[in-house]
Amino acid sequence: MNKIFGSACVAMSLVCAVGALGTAYADEFPQRPINLVAPFNAGGGTDLLLRGFAPHFAAALDGDAYVSNMAGGSGTVGAAALAQQKPDGYQLGYWSITVSTIQPQIKDVPYDVDSWTPICSVAASPTLLFVNADSPFTSMDDVVAAVNEEPGKYLFGSSGPGAMTHLTTVAAFEGLGIMDKMKHLPFQGSGPALQAMAAGTIQFFGDTEILMTKGDFRPLMVFNDTRLESFPDVPTAAEAGIEAPLDELYLWGGLFAPAGLDAAVAEKLSSACETAVNSEGFQEFAAKTNTVIDFKNAGEFETFFRAQYEANAMIIDAAGL
Amino acid sequence: MRAYPRLANMNIAGSLIERSWLSLLLLIAGCALFASTLNASYADLGGAFSPVFFPRIILAGWIVLAIMSLFADILSTNRQGGEQWLTVAIISISLFAYIELMPVVGFFLSSTVFAIVVLLSTGQRKAIDIGLFAVLVPGTLLILFNHVLTMPLPVSPFVWWL
Amino acid sequence: MLGSLPEALSILFSLQGISVLLLGTTLGIVMGALPGIGSTVAVAMILPFTLTMEQAPAIMLLIAIYAGSVYGGSVSAILINTPGTPQSAATCLDGYPMAQRGEAGKALGWSTVASVCGGLASALLLIFAAPQLAAFALNFGPIETFSLVLLGLTCIVSVSEGSLVKGLLAGMLGLFLSTVGGDPITGEARFTFGYFPLISGFNLLAVVIGVFALSEVLTRVSQKIDSTRALVTFSGIVLPRLSEWKGRVGNLIKSVAIGCGIGVLPGTGAATAAFISYAEAKRSSPRASEFGKGEPDGLVASEAANNAVTGGALIPTMALGIPGDAVTAVMLATLTLHGVSPGVRLMTDNPVLIAAIFTGFLIINLLLLPLGMLVSKIAAPLLRMRESFMLAAIAILCVIGVYFVRGNPFDLLIMVCAGIVGFLLRRQGFPMPPLVIGMVLGPTLEISLRQGLIITDGSFAAFFTGHPIALFLIVAAAGMLSLPLIRFLRARRLKSA
Structure with missing residues (x-):
């Protein structure tokens, strides 16, 4: 009845x-x-x-x-x-x-x-810019100085054009005004790019914390509004001198x-x-x-x-x- | 008597086309694709940055090889024939219909129809065999994927489980 | 690591350990044998079930499924010319002709023994040399990869049955097909002509299944079908006798070495290994003229190599924490889910787990032989279908397989077109393996070439200076290419003398 x-x-x-x-549809949903x-x-x-x-x-x-x-x-x-x-x-x-x-x-x-x-x-995870653990760079200031000294020498990688990893590095180097002095090397996925990073083919890569902790890498800055609990010494992008809206990036x-x-x-x-x-x-x-x-x-x-x-x-x- | 040489000529021309039509088609396709890379719509970044850098190398090789293949065809004497073209055509068309129908009426119904067409066109006539096969094979696969492994194949618009 | 062995063995030889290994390997073989349900799909499918299990059994289950499915892929390649995964494509070349000759059981016997040898050797390599090999693999930058792929492409010469020109043209077709879709450097759409679905490009497995399996179905129906006969006669695996191995052991060892080596390197994979190994076997075999007509040497070469890759691919995964391919990426994710953080310290921080994984991998490869025989014994009656029923079933399975590759309906259209075009190409004397090789190697060839040119600022000459490994590989490639020419000239000189 x-x-x-x-x-x-x-x-x-x-x-x-x-x-x-x-409303009736919603009441019965999902069938x-x-x-x-x-x-x-x-x-x-x-x-x-x-x-x-x-x-x-x-x-x-x-x-x-x-x-x-x-x-x-x-x-x-x-x-x-x-x-x-x-x-x-x-x-x-x-x-x-x-x-x-x-x-x-x-x-x-x-x-x-x-x-x-x-x-x-x-x-939503903030992304980080990072380098190899044995890299000479310990801060973004080092990076800017080195890139200005030898334009065209340094390469940043990405997992593909238009991927999150690409945007992170672009936001970093465009924000610091050294984008034109660097070269972009896209890979097919993060795996091959991280291998190239470990091998020294590329010097910079940007991704979320999950990926970064997989290898022996050193974070230089984080695209978050505050510093991360897990990396209290790593400055935010804003602290490193990057202006909005390039200073915050979340996957x-x-x-x-x-x-x-x-x-x-x-x-x-x-x-x-x-x-x-x-x-x-x-x-x-x-x-x-x-x-x-x-x-x-x-x-x-x-x-x-x-x-x-x-x-x-x-x-x-x-x-x- | 006079018709003989003409007939022979036609035969030679016919078998020449029969031997080399595909190489000719590939040559034309290669040239057309190469021409399309000259289109200005691709960003001209120069050298290795250009999206058409690598395809142009490949297409150039394609064109050269297609010309060589065309000559090889003309010189060859191989002849083939005796295919059941009607069956091939029926199955090719039913394959297209099958994959177009699958998202619309679901995996089970489209597979059943497809199986019946293939079996009939390849000379099977026993209704029981055909019916059993056309229901059991798609049915088993549907149960396996949709209900056991929960990796669903497309279902029909009538009921969600079939 | 050897110190943790007793503890690892006690994990493996518990009731749960043994049942996971048995069940996982069996499931893997069955799923691999279904066309299209390749290793990646099989592993992803089983992943949810591992969430409730403990660390070691969970990862063991995945590795068992992985190794089992790589082996299982060869079963459908041999019996119905339908490679379950691209890496089984080379297995079709000699496996299917053997099956057509009525020696299906024997063909599976050769492939099983070769698979087990390949898997076992790579397991040993994993146990004893993983860190060293991983470190060596890092020497492979884009320029070295480019040279390796170039060497791989020379396989086309040896798999071009009939006409070399037509083989090379088919190879070019394959290379071109791999460039359709998004450009790997700029992201621009290439050769889509405004038709959106083409943006995802031509899927490799869709094309492989089309040109091998579907075109075979069309070739079969184009001849008059005997409506009472079965397509394959098969009643179980027949292992090759010891005497039959005479003169083939060297080929086996070489193929295993090629598989292990390529597995360790980034960005190439099992399909490449299988084809390179096949080409090398054909080059050096005294029975070279029998290749492609059902020669066990060809079967051994491709199967030993593609199974040897499984262990090789685990090396960068375990030693560096960087996934080698999609399957190993799922494994790393599983480790993370179970509270183990993968990375460079994985092996030193979790010695017991790693010892369990490696020895488990060894045991799985030993299990492949009995379980493979059991599964094929059970499946044999299914294959006794009459030919037209079998052809209908193959076509339906092809559709399912391609549907599950990535759920893209456009891939089905590609498969059907590839089937019809493949049928016409084969009829006009174009061999299909070169097309597949071109498609397999195309993406890596292009991106490594362009990456290399970006690094060297556009100078191709710089590829040869300061890259000794690359130089060696390119010289080897040139040598392979000129072989047929040298043979041809020598034959002429002999004739004139």
Whole structure:
């Protein structure tokens, strides 16, 4: 009887008003498993984080969620495919700063800042600029002096053009005004770049703390508003003389749905995301993987995302992309 | 009597095309691609920085080798034939249809249809065998990937589990 | 490290340790044998299950899956000409012809023994020389890598069946295909002509499965199909007799050495190792003319080399904490999840764990032989399908495999096109292995060449000065290239004399 009454209600609200339809839809949501798209190959950092997050997200929604990979074109292939999906809330993507704000501004991709309904941000780690442990440089002043003395001699690496690692080094050297006196050497991924760093082929690299602590490297500055607890002696970029907006860079990522998602569903997803991020299990996962959790709800994330889109245009310009 | 030399000429021309059409096509494609790298839309950064630096080297090699291959084809005397072109065409087209349909109607339904087409076009006629194969093989794979390994293949718009 | 051995062995020979090794290796073989479910996907798939396990068993499970799947990839390459991973492509060249001859069991026997030898040798190398080799690998900068890849490209000469010109042209096609998509230095889209899906380029596995497996399906249906016969006759692995190894041991040792060496170096990988080793075996074998028609030497060369890479790739991972490829990256992530921080101090800080990993790797390679025989015994009845059923099943499996490579529907389109174009190319006498070699080596060749030129400020001549390793490799490459020419000239002189 209740079931019949329930479906009658749904049927009535279908006829009544768009708002009522939305609420009923949101009440019943989710009715089938939710697909979380990782725009990179299985086994990468994004994929790993999402696979750690999915079970807690599913539990918070009282439903099912699975991770699927759709890789290619530095993450733009997955994002472009999701942008064309129906905004029904069953298809979400986990985009990083580069997929959502950098790539659409340097490549001709079929999505832009308006293609999304931001759901929540999950993680954000500041990046660091670092050198080999046996490098003669101990501060940014040393670097600036050395580069000015021998222009064209020093190389900085990246995991690929337009990647976070590229933006970090560009922000550093553009911020210090020595960008033109250095050469950029892109690699295919962070692994080969770090090997080249250990071998001395490149002198500078920029990435998050997780990656830096894997090898024998020495951080020179951190692109954060305060110094890091784990490296109290390493100055912030602002302290090293880099002006805003180049002084803060975070590798952030969060969930996005295609634009036009029903507000009530977005709200439901956002609060499930909050529960999942704060769950004991995910906190433990994050602690083990050195993931810096940074939750923002749908509204906050939307503002943040749009501001980042604007701010990153400047770094892109400096990088000559 | 007079028709004979003409027929022979046509045959020679026909088999010449039959032998060398692919090399000719590759030569044209190589030249067209090389021409496209001269297009100004690529950033001209010079030397190794230029995006077309490496492809141009490769395409130049391609063109030279395609010319050599064309000559080799003309000089060769190999002849082939006797293929079941109709079957090849049916299966090629059904492959395209299969991958286009898969995201729309799901893995199971598209695979079932595809399997039936392949089996019929290769001369299988036993309805029971065909039916069993077309249901069991995609069905087993669907259960394995979607429900055991939770690595989902595309599903149909009708029910989420098929 | 040897001091921690007793403790490591007690971990491995516990009930959990043994069951993890057995289960992991079996699963790995099965997943590797399914086309497209390559090592990376297999390892990523199993990752969630390891989260609840303890440190050592978790990492052991992943390594077992890794080694098992590399071996398993050769099974489908031999039986149905469908390489599960690009590194098994070279295995198709002689494995499939052997299977067609009705010697599928024997072909799997050769590949199994060669795989086990390759894996075991690389395990020993890992145990005794990991830090030293990792340090040596650091000598390989972009210029050295470029020279190595150039040497690798000369394989095209030896795998060009029939026409050398057509082989080289196919190689150029492969190299060109690898340049489509995002430029590795500037990020610009190349040769996409405004069509967005092309931005992700031509996926290697999609092309490999297309030109090997799908084009074979089309070639089969283009001939009249005998609707009652099975495609392969196979009833289990037949190990080669000891007497058959006569004159092949040298080839085995050389192939293992090539695999280990290339595994240690950054940025090349198992597919390169398999092809280089195959080409070298063909160059030096007294049975060179039989290559490509089902010669066990070719099978041994590619399988020994690609399995030897597994241990080699673990060396920079364990000694430097820097992943060699996608699979080892997942392993490092697993270590992190279990509270072990990978890095240069990994080996000194966790001697017991490392000893357990290395000896476990050795045991896994010993397990490959019995488990491989068991799995293929169980799978054999499935292969007794009639030919048209088998062809339909292969096509469906190809689609699944490519779908899972990266979930990109465009890759499926590439696979189908590659299948049809591959069929036409083969019909007109173009060999397909050179195309695959070109695609495998293309990206590394391009980026290392351009990186080298950026470092030397655009001077190619500077590649030869101050880079002795590079100079040696380039000279070797030139030598390999001129071999056919020398042979040709010598043959002419003999004729005229």
